[in-house]
Amino acid sequence: MPFHPDTNRHRKNYVLIGLLTLAPIAILIALMVGSVSISTQDVFASLLGRQTTPSSQIVQDLRLPRALGAFSCGALLALAGVLMQVLLRNPLADPYVLGISGGAAVAALLAILAGASGWLLTGSAFAGSLLSMFIVFGLAQARGSWSPTRLLLTGVVVAAGWGALVSFILAIAPAKNLHSMLFWLMGDLGYVNTVWPGITVMTLGLIAAMLAARRLNILLHGPLQANALGVDVGKLRLMIYLLASLMTATAVTIAGSIGFAGLIVPHLIRLLGITDHRWLLPGSALLGGSLLVIADTFARTIMAPQQLPVGVIMAMIGVPLFLYLLHRSNKPL
Amino acid sequence: MNALLTVLSLQVSIAGRVICTNLDFTANPGECWGILGINGSGKTTLLHTLAGLRDRGAGEIHYRGAAIEKTNKLELAKQRGILFQDNSDPFPATVLETVLIGRHPYIKSWQWETADDITIAKNALRAVDLDGMENRFINTLSGGERQRTAVAALFAQQPAVYLLDEPTNHLDIRHQIKLMRMFEGIKNQGNTALVMILHDLNLAARFCDHVLMLFGNGKTLCGKTPDLLNTTHLExxxxxxxxCIRNHAQTAFIPA
Incomplete structure (x- = not known):
């Protein structure tokens, strides 16, 4: 008997409380560990007041921005994943399925090729993802109407085109650029120079998505059903598309293309028995953020001083976790 | 009598094929209309047109005297509710969540369901024999249970006109009759009318007081069941x- 009613009643609360606990713990550990270990007291001391001790500078200038960048990036990808899955009504949809990361990757690699770094690099990545978003949407609705299938096919084909361009750039790029290019492609939080764009888009995006959450529950049952219940399906879909694209573009700009988070985090939350979007959205944001912070902490410590691509670690944590939950009994998927 | 649904000179076509022209009918409170026709005669298309889910060729559709194109979508969702022929669910949702979507027209966009909404949803589940199943995931239900969940969502919507696309789909005989009796009960309470697509002539003979026949070539017939439901028209x-077999109070039609 799957999910006995009485045990399920408080399930949402338990899961959300668990995730609200996980997030600060993940960030705290990210602030403590690294080339220099910093105690809990020192972390709190340096968070509370501006101090000039070396450990305080490490926390404030290096680890905190990186941890917050990782958290917002993971949360953005997970939220965009939920939205894309509703928009396309396809469990295989993820934030990158419509080619947004491909556009960002081509622009970023060209910027690296031109010797750009810092703001110029992140700026090109953002511009590339917006360009891809408009190309896909423009082509998908070329004949007036657009359906999820048309959008999906257009996005997948455009993404394949970007993929070919990425391979082309990698093939002709000088060897000295290859390492940073590969790191960008596999996801790297070393580029985080300011945390505010990520935090702002994450917060506003979550609020906007939450306001639409009840309508997302309805849209999940199909556009006709939603229409029959008084939902303006066209407007809602456009809003989801723009919101998911903006969040993906921001995430890609923060950390390159980190695979996997946007696909599996929403399913992980569903596997925990949460299917109402008013809980699924915040749950996914918290879990996506926490997982990426944990993955990044591993990425920069397990082979220190060598840094590993965070996307690789993310998959190494995510794959077994996902398979375990999927193969448990009493599953909603 | 205040008509709930008025159809005037309606023309509907799909892919260049005319389903009906100059269709006129009025569904009054307490009436049950059965739409009959062969596969592909356009029954579902007509029902979706009546619901305002697709464009019509010409003519007018009014709910309680208000033209459908001038009615706001949420207001329309209080006037008419539709039961679709198939429910596809690519993602899991609980039975209660699925029924609660029926309350959407009554909840302001920023608000959550109230305790009243949940009570209405739970009563709707009890009415379709699914009480205690609130937290089951719909993808673990049988076809009949899934169909009854969709019916419960429609009950929760509390529309004035129920548009039903093969409501007895997937249901066993007991639940077919139970469901039809339930719709009959709703209809008899007063301010509602039913318009349903049926393939079972015997259910139509038993529960529908009016029928609308779609011949698939643009020809339509509509009127009172006793006048139209005879072997001549049906053949x-x-x-x-x-x-046609008459036995006591029941009439049965069987294919020869």
Whole structure:
């Protein structure tokens, strides 16, 4: 008997409380560990007041921005994943399925090729993802109407085109650029120079998505059903598309293309028995953020001083976790 | 009498094929209309047109005297509710969540369901024999249970006109009759009317007081069941010989 009613009643609360606990713990550990270990007291001391001790500078200038960048990036990808899955009504949809990361990757690699770094690099990545978003949407609705299938096919084909361009750039790029290019492609939080764009888009995006959450529950049952219940399906879909694209573009700009988070985090939350979007959205944001912070902490410590691509670690944590939950009994998927 | 649904000179076509022209009918409170026709005659298309889910060729559709194109979408969702022929669910949702979507027209966009909404949803589940199943995931239900969940969502919507696309789909005999009796009960309470697509002539004979026949070539017939539901019309409609057996109070049609 799957999910006995009485045990399920408080399930949402338990899961959300668990995730609200996980997030600060993940960030705290990210602030403590690294080339220099910093105690809990020192972390709190340096968070509370501006101090000039070396450990305080490490926390404030290096680890905190990186941890917050990782958290917002993971949360953005997970939220965009939920939205894309509703928009396309396809469990295989993820934030990158419509080619947004491909556009960002081509622009970023060209910027690296031109010797750009810092703001110029992140700026090109953002511009590339917006360009891809408009190309896909423009082509998908070329004949007036657009359906999820048309959008999906257009996005997948455009993404394949970007993929070919990425391979082309990698093939002709000088060897000295290859390492940073590969790191960008596999996801790297070393580029985080300011945390505010990520935090702002994450917060506003979550609020906007939450306001639409009840309508997302309805849209999940199909556009006709939603229409029959008084939902303006066209407007809602456009809003989801723009919101998911903006969040993906921001995430890609923060950390390159980190695979996997946007696909599996929403399913992980569903596997925990949460299917109402008013809980699924915040749950996914918290879990996506926490997982990426944990993955990044591993990425920069397990082979220190060598840094590993965070996307690789993310998959190494995510794959077994996902398979375990999927193969448990009493599953909603 | 205040008509709930008024259809005037309606023309509907799909892919260049005319389903009906100059269709006029009025569904009054307490009436149950059965739409009959062979596969592909456009029953579902007509029902979706009546619901305002697709464009019509010409004519007018009014709910309680208000033209459908001038009615706001949420207001329209209080006037008419539709039960679709198939429910596809690519993602899991609980039975209660699925029924609660029926309350959407009554909840302001920023608000959550109130305790009243949940009570209405739970009563709707009890009415379709699914009480205690609130937290089951819909993808673990049988076809009949899934169909009854969709019916419960429609009950929770509390529309004035129920548009039903093969409501007895996937249901066993007991639940078919139970469901039809339930709709009959709703209809008899007063301010509601039913318009349902049926393939079972015997259910139509038993529960529908009016029928609308779609011949698939643009020809339509509508009127009171006793006037229209006879072997002459049915044989023309289905293109197959049909026997009529009368026994006590019941009339049964069986294909020859």
């Amino acid at each position: 023309e409609l289905y293109g197959h010989p049909i026997h």
